[in-house]
Amino acid sequence: MSxxxxxxxxxxxxxxxxxxxxxxxxxxxxxxxxxxxAGIAISRFLEELKNGRILASTCSKCKRIMVPPRIYxxxxxxxxxxxxxxxxxxxxxxxxxxxxxxDASRLKEPIVVAIINLxxxxxxxxxxxxxxxxxxxxxxxxxxxxxxxxxxPEERVGAITDIKYFKPIKE
Amino acid sequence: xxxxxxxxxxxxGFRPMTPELSYKELMFEAAVKAYEDAGGIxxxxxxxxxxxxxxxxxxxxSIFDEFVPDQLGAALRHLFTVTGxxxxxxxxAYMLIKTGQFDTVVLEAHSKASDILTYTDIxxxxxxxIFNRPLxxxxxxxxxxxxxxxxxxxxxxxEQCAQVVxxxxxxxLLNPHAAYGANxxxxxxxxxxxxxxxxxxxxxxxxxxxCIVMVLASEKVAEKLTDKPIWVKGVGWCTETxxxxxxxxxxxxxxxxxxxxxxxxxKITNPWRDIDFAEIHDLFAYKExxxxxxxxxxxxxxxxxLTEDGLTSLNGEFPVNPSGGLLGMGYGLEASGLQKVLEVxxxxxxxxxARQIDDAEVGLAHTWRGIPTATGVVAVLSKxx
Numbered sequence: 001m002s003x004x005x006x007x008x009x010x011x012x013x014x015x016x017x018x019x020x021x022x023x024x025x026x027x028x029x030x031x032x033x034x035x036x037x038a039g040i041a042i043s044r045f046l047e048e049l050k051n052g053r054i055l056a057s058t059c060s061k062c063k064r065i066m067v068p069p070r071i072y073x074x075x076x077x078x079x080x081x082x083x084x085x086x087x088x089x090x091x092x093x094x095x096x097x098x099x100x101x102x103d104a105s106r107l108k109e110p111i112v113v114a115i116i117n118l119x120x121x122x123x124x125x126x127x128x129x130x131x132x133x134x135x136x137x138x139x140x141x142x143x144x145x146x147x148x149x150x151x152x153p154e155e156r157v158g159a160i161t162d163i164k165y166f167k168p169i170k171e
Numbered sequence: 172x173x174x175x176x177x178x179x180x181x182x183x184g185f186r187p188m189t190p191e192l193s194y195k196e197l198m199f200e201a202a203v204k205a206y207e208d209a210g211g212i213x214x215x216x217x218x219x220x221x222x223x224x225x226x227x228x229x230x231x232x233s234i235f236d237e238f239v240p241d242q243l244g245a246a247l248r249h250l251f252t253v254t255g256x257x258x259x260x261x262x263x264a265y266m267l268i269k270t271g272q273f274d275t276v277v278l279e280a281h282s283k284a285s286d287i288l289t290y291t292d293i294x295x296x297x298x299x300x301i302f303n304r305p306l307x308x309x310x311x312x313x314x315x316x317x318x319x320x321x322x323x324x325x326x327x328x329x330e331q332c333a334q335v336v337x338x339x340x341x342x343x344l345l346n347p348h349a350a351y352g353a354n355x356x357x358x359x360x361x362x363x364x365x366x367x368x369x370x371x372x373x374x375x376x377x378x379x380x381x382c383i384v385m386v387l388a389s390e391k392v393a394e395k396l397t398d399k400p401i402w403v404k405g406v407g408w409c410t411e412t413x414x415x416x417x418x419x420x421x422x423x424x425x426x427x428x429x430x431x432x433x434x435x436x437x438k439i440t441n442p443w444r445d446i447d448f449a450e451i452h453d454l455f456a457y458k459e460x461x462x463x464x465x466x467x468x469x470x471x472x473x474x475x476x477l478t479e480d481g482l483t484s485l486n487g488e489f490p491v492n493p494s495g496g497l498l499g500m501g502y503g504l505e506a507s508g509l510q511k512v513l514e515v516x517x518x519x520x521x522x523x524x525a526r527q528i529d530d531a532e533v534g535l536a537h538t539w540r541g542i543p544t545a546t547g548v549v550a551v552l553s554k555x556x
Contacts, residue, residue: 028304030296033288034231039193072199074241077215 041069044083046158052150056121058082064122086120088148089169093117093126097137110137116146116166129160133167145169174556175268176393176400177385179209180516184381185350185501188285194230197382198281199242205277205384206244210396212275212386214244219273221250224260224280224505228293231286243279243384256280257383258508258538258548262406264387274389282504284378297543303415311375313415313542315367318457320420322369324472327460329369331475333360335456336373336498338484343495345485345526348513350379350501360456374456379501383509385516390556401516404533404551405439407432411545418545423458426465426537426547434467437551442467442535443489446551448518448528449535450511453496454542462537463491466549485526493518493526508538508548519554 017023038046041057045068048055057069057080064073065084073080095114101107112134118126132149134140146166156162181204183197192200206212214221223239232238236252239245253260257280264276287293294310321327334357343352355373363373393400409428412418430442439445449468453459460474468489469477477483483491494500494514503510515534517523533553540546 026301026305028300031289031292032228032231032296033292034286035288036231036286037190037193037283039196040191041196042193070241071196072242074244074246075215077213077244 039071041071045069048085049160049162050153050156050158052088052153052156053085054088054118054127056084056086058084065120065125067118067121067125067127084120086118088118088150088163090116090118090126090146090166092131092140092142092144092146093124094142095131095140097140112137112140114146114166129163130165131167132165140168145171172269173271173389173391175265175403176388176390177403177512177516177552178388178393178397178400179205179207179212179386180513181205181208181384182348182381182513185282185348185379185503185510186381187350187377187379187501189283189380190285194281194283194286194382195238195242197283197380198239198279198384201281201382201384202243202277202279205386209386209388212396214277215248218244218275218277218386219249220264220267221245221248221277222253222260222264222267222279223250224253224255224257224278226254226505228296229287229504230283239279243277245277255546256505256508256538256540256548258512258536258550259408261385261387261403261508261512261550262408262548265403265406268387268389274392276387278385278387278509279382280503280506280509281382282378282380282502282506284502284504285380290378294542299413299415303543309367310542311370312367314375314455314458315370316415317420317461318370318455319368321457321461324421325464325475326472327457327475330357330361331479332374332457332460333357333371334478335453335459336360338478339453339459339492339496339498342485342493342526343499345524346495346500348381349495349499351377352495352499370455370457374498376454376497376502379503381501381503381506381510383503383506383513385509385512399520400556401519402553402556404553405433405435405437406548406550407434407436408546408548413543413545415543422471423461423465423539423545423547425545426462426539426549427467429547429549430466430537433549433551437553439551443469446533446535447531448490448493449537450494450514451491451496451535451537452507452511452539452547453492453498454502454507454539456498458539459491459496462539462547465547466535466537485528490528493523493528502541504541507541508536511536511538512550512552515552519552
């Protein structure tokens, strides 16, 4: 409120007024449930995560090794030609340090998400994941070498979270 | 102004479910077929604009547009999404080419209905949150409301509505793209479970999965790439009030006005005489009849009689839904309109095989956006420029 104006004309509405039904409104909670078919490429990718491996698909025309895998090369617009594994190590392409959660509450420990270019994949291809065991977040740098920390095999379900996070490594 | 032609079509499905393919893979397959059909174009170079049609709530994604480019060959190219039926996309593609700025436009619409676990709730989410949603219930009661009034005003009989199902499901048996072809009797339809009186179970289209991609082109490009272009002679669309409280429950006014817009452009003065057959939105059996009347194929109240007398059957004077319609093909959600256009293109090319209509030269495609909407689109297509 401006320093010169202490009170605007009209009724002020408080949260309490909504709770007490003084302000009329209609609320609705949609029941929206989906189960997306993963399809050929992503089914194989998820299946291999259970085995602790990261699957890529290859295009014989542009020679790219693509992660996550797909059945078509979006550059050449042709079906991909094969499958290969890439390593679970890589390099940080970019990262962000979040200090608040989705509901805007302050986090005790920041959450770091990174784009990781995986070793063996083509330039600029890899995975989005959490970064952990990094010590002081101020030490995280673009170009830093990282490696996947996997859940134990019996806990893997074929999901991106079968990898717990990536952590910096010294080479 | 250039004429606009459909020069390539590709269809995957329709099937009750497609758990083996992701929606992206479904789209890729349809796109490959369409580009091949259009003379083997390369989407990375030969396409000016891509138009994809989808509704976020049917996909389970916010801003679904962003997930579309790769599988169409549209990455880092010019693309936009129409959040509506594929035929609204057709209208957009048509206008883009008419501007003279674009020669080749790709159009896509799909249904991954089997991915939606709470279909009824998603449909209900389209209801007015203040007046209608609090009443709950299955949203298809709206079709029951409309059918009651339609029968009352037009003296159409329940048997005449049921006859639409018998005809369409039988046509679907001849269509490899149809999911629900069947040889059923009038009696079976009449005795199927009453779900939303007077609407019966077999009179309601079942959702299906599939994808359709089309390539549209200007005269210049069309004549270079194909010797079987199908010309879009006119397109029209219209939306009625969303309010259930005040809309017209007897006549599909949205379709009437959409048709008038399309007919004016296509110079159609007597639709029954000037057009050879029609693909009409039949999500519910009575809708085919109501829409026939709105499309001026006959007077109000006459469509039931024409159907009963067999005039709209595959060998009749004016075949309606030779594809099997949505009752036979399966309800392709926002791809419904392109299911209609696809059949018109196939028929006009003379590629419909066992369900081919003799001497088909001009065809009509019509769509409606389903419950609870009152939006319709009409297109007149022709073999002759």
